[in-house]
Amino acid sequence: MVIAASLLAANFLKLQEECNMLNESQADWFHLDVMDGSFVPNISFGFPIIQQVRKTTKKICDVHLMIVKPEKYAEQFKNAGADILTVHIEACRHLHRNIQQIKALGMQAGVAVNPHTPVNLLKDILVDIDLVCLMSVNPGFGGQSFIPYSIEKIKQLRKMIDDAGLKVKIEVDGGVTLQNAKQIAEAGAHVLVAGNTIFSSKDPKATIQILKSI
């Protein structure tokens, strides 16, 4: 399993310490949630935070854009240090063009799908992307409960990817806990995003280790 720690749940007054902790841990990726108050009903952080986080780590910076018009900012996210840039299918009128732009900038490209979006809408774009971010909560907030139907969607997507002979990663984002991680992995996910499960635990590094060993 790849563990992507969501900094949204970190203590921003202690960001350096939080990043150090993740660097010392078995977490594989830093998951950075960018929200614009338009695509989602919340605002998080942008370039200055990502630039600072980038300086602290050699791990993969996995940037999840919950914003409208992501094409306007793709180059700035590359310059801020994104290795993976994920855009929402619901926010992109010209998704194929957006994906080509991200790849031309030298980043891996991801597509995120909201809980209401059927995974079969991804069929024609799978060949062009590196990752699907399957939202298992409605995007905008950390600490929400996992939507059970997401398990069915992971299985459907797993089958689509395997049938097409592709290597697209399935990342599951939202409400991942120590209790449901195994079921999510068994359904076919490669990447687990975890925010509150990591940062609200008494021993975040130990929690990451448990997630990693699932």
Ligand code: DX5
């Ligand atoms: C939600 C974000 C998630 C969030 C997950 O909109 O995309 O990445 O940080 O938080 P938890 O793991 O606490 O549900």
Ligand code: ZN
């Ligand atoms: Zn996210």
